[in-house]
Amino acid sequence: MSGFSRLLRHPAGLFGLIVVAVLLVAAGVSLVWTPHDPVFTDSTRRWLAPTWEYPFGTDNSGRDIFSLILAGSRVTVLVAVGSALGAGIVGLLLAAFGALTRRWVRESVAVLIDVLIAFPTLLIAMLLAAAWGGSLLVVIVAVSISFGVNIARVTRPEIRTVLAADYVLAARASGIGSWGILRHHVLPNIAPIVIVQLSWGMALAVLAEAGLSYLGYGAPADTPSWGRLLSELQTYIGIQPLSVFWPGAVITVTVLGLNLLGDGLRDVTDPTLSEPATSAGGNA
Template sequence: MTAPVPAGERTTPPGARAAGRWSALLRSRSGAAGLALSSLVVVATLVSFAWTPYDPSRVSPRESWAPMSWEHWFGADRLGRDLLSLVLAGARATLLVSAAATVVAAVTGTLLGAAAAITPRWVRAPAGHAVDALIAFPTLLLAMVLVAVYGAGTETAVLAIGLGEGFFVARVMRAEMARVLAADYVLAARAGGASTWRIFHEHVLPGVLPTLTVLLSLVMAVAVLAEAALSYLGYGVPSGTPTWGRMLHDLQAQITVRPLVLVWPGVAIVATVLGFNLLGDGLREAGDPRVRRS
């Protein structure tokens, strides 16, 4: 027996639904602004792999604290390194670590959410309590524990941020999966003898995917902040790798005499976090007709 699908899915082709959401995203002010900001950051990161004005590790004592000019658009730091080159190079590590942590959060959150929503009660109840307990565990504290065990590094930062945010994703996914499981077409699939895996694969995952997409854009914004904080504290990527958080740490001693040099990594962090947050709001508006009509 084939389970029925929701009326909206029967009457609207998948391609048309995707095109409609994309159009709604572009019509949304927050969505368009978030897409523009996040795209700018991603493009700048990709460009940095092929080109930067100077070698980020290039030291030139004669250009120490060089002001903004055509040679150094953002100026130079105490060692004469070009700040624009450092900001571009810092985007690589910051976004790559944040993106990898978001993938870890997506996998962890989806699996834990499924364990707390779909499995038999003797598994579901302990999994739900575990998610409620783990969500209270701070990401920075988790990073410190992992650093104490494995040492500081990129993998440690990715794991700490991914697990910390994954517990939050799991709590949302548990509620969303429970909502989908209560739908009439899922009950019909159960009555037709569909297996738990088939219900999860064919009904639950497609049903929670829009919410998961919105959630992951917000997780990406939080991951950027978390990576910057870990790098600032020395728990992030190796010390020789430029990151925005490490730039803030290295330049903070000059905040009273050369405050402008801290603006650039700070603006990069704010623009990236704001972009992904606005993109998440736009995706939520595009996926929820009730929000678009309000």
């Protein structure tokens, strides 16, 4: 628990934590309640300015923008969590293959990682969408592959460094097995990096979902999504400029929050970065 309380005292980390908490609460609440039906259209209520009843105003077909954003957070959470899980699995498997196997397998995996990293997320998503049509699953798979490769690229050398460390040799001389080395030495050493990467990966997943939904490859037409909302409203930026601000702002704040949470986690999970404890006495 000391790690968590240190995160609460880390300003950037705390901000990120609050953003994530608000996002989760918003997604949860939207499952059972939104101020208005987010997909209900009413041509008599088009382009209403923000009021208590419609805090963010209404859009071109009279839908309540606040309700749309609340409901859209579900897609954001789903894509962020799904992508983080997928990227974590893809990344750690690739990194393990690239670090723990025979030399020629290791080096082939390293080349594969370098090749895959050259593919933009958007391109992977569009290839997948061309084959299976646009859906949220396509977004999650695309993000899992491209960020998974990213995680593998960052953690693979780290695993190699840990395995080459004197303390791993010492642990092996103590009779520890391969599983013990992974659990007690490799995982604790790469966990901070992976956690930070996952947090940043979620931020990029939110952006990717927004971007892909904006282009029409992501959420289906009847599912409220921030990216889709942004693309719909930006057509009318001349009529009601404020309306475009809301989806843009929630995307920005969410991405910023996840990035800062990653920074905070990185700072508090590394004991060598924490305040030095009192010196343990003499030299012997």
